[in-house]
Amino acid sequence: MVTNHAEVQIRPAAQADLEQLTALYNHYILGTHITFDTVAFTPEQRQPWLAAHHGHGPHRLFVAQERGRVLGYASSDPFRPKPAYRTSVETTVYCAxxxxxxxxxxLLYKTLFEAIADQDLHRAYxxxxxxxxxxxxLHTRFGFRQCGLYTESGRKFGxxxxxxxxxxxLG
Incomplete structure (x- = not known):
């Protein structure tokens, strides 16, 4: 599945994207509270994450690319490791x-939700x-509703x- 919008192309992530994907995520690790990771990753450390997303099934990873540069990504990942959660996914989106x-x-979320629409999924979190x-x-626009609040659940930057x-x- 490839979507084009002006000069931005949305497509499944590829091995060649790993360095740019890692650098994008590291920006959020080192400079923002958006993710609770606190130490930057190397591309080798992010390889298992990339490999866990296939071109089929409920766990997908799409990139937005413009003139060879990754502008962002969206993914659907396992919600929790226990078997009864298999019809739920956790979604995320990061943009440069x-x-x-x-x-x-x-564009990323539109492509992601279209790609997983035919999967045996019940909820996205x-x-x-x-x-x-x-x-x-963004999440509200895609039909998400707030269902909880974890107060002071992560400590970062003091x-x-x-x-x-x-x-x-979802279904």
């Missing part, structure tokens, strides 16, 4: 800082470290952060 406000996250109004707006939990009905 200079790609915000261009609709890249929307997302966790949003607050504040993050752009992510809250302070505690809340995480809003969102869910979306």
């Amino acid at each position: 800082p200079d790609a915000g406000g261009r609709g890249v996250g929307t 997302a966790g949003i470290a607050l504040p993050n109004e752009a992510s809250v707006r 302070r505690y952060w809340d995480v809003a939990r969102f869910e979306k009905e």
Whole structure:
């Protein structure tokens, strides 16, 4: 599945994207509270994550690319490791800082949810470290609703952060 929008192409992630995907995620690790990882990854450390996403099934990974540069990615991952959770996924989207406000996250999520629409899935979940109004707006636009709030659940940069939990009905 490949989607084109002006010069931005949305396509399944490939091995060749690993370095750019890692650098994008490391930006959020080192400079923001958006993820609760605190130490940057090497591409080799992110290889199992990339390999866990196939071109089929419920666990997918799509990239937004423009002129060879990865602008962002969206993924659906296992929600929890226990077997009864197999009809649930956790979704996430990350965009390069200079790609915000261009609709890249929307294109990524649109492609992701179209790709998993025929899977045996019942719910999608997302966790949003607050504040993050752009992510809250994106998830709400895609039919997610807030279903919980973990207060002060993560400590990063010397302070505690809340995480809003969102869910979306899939089937």
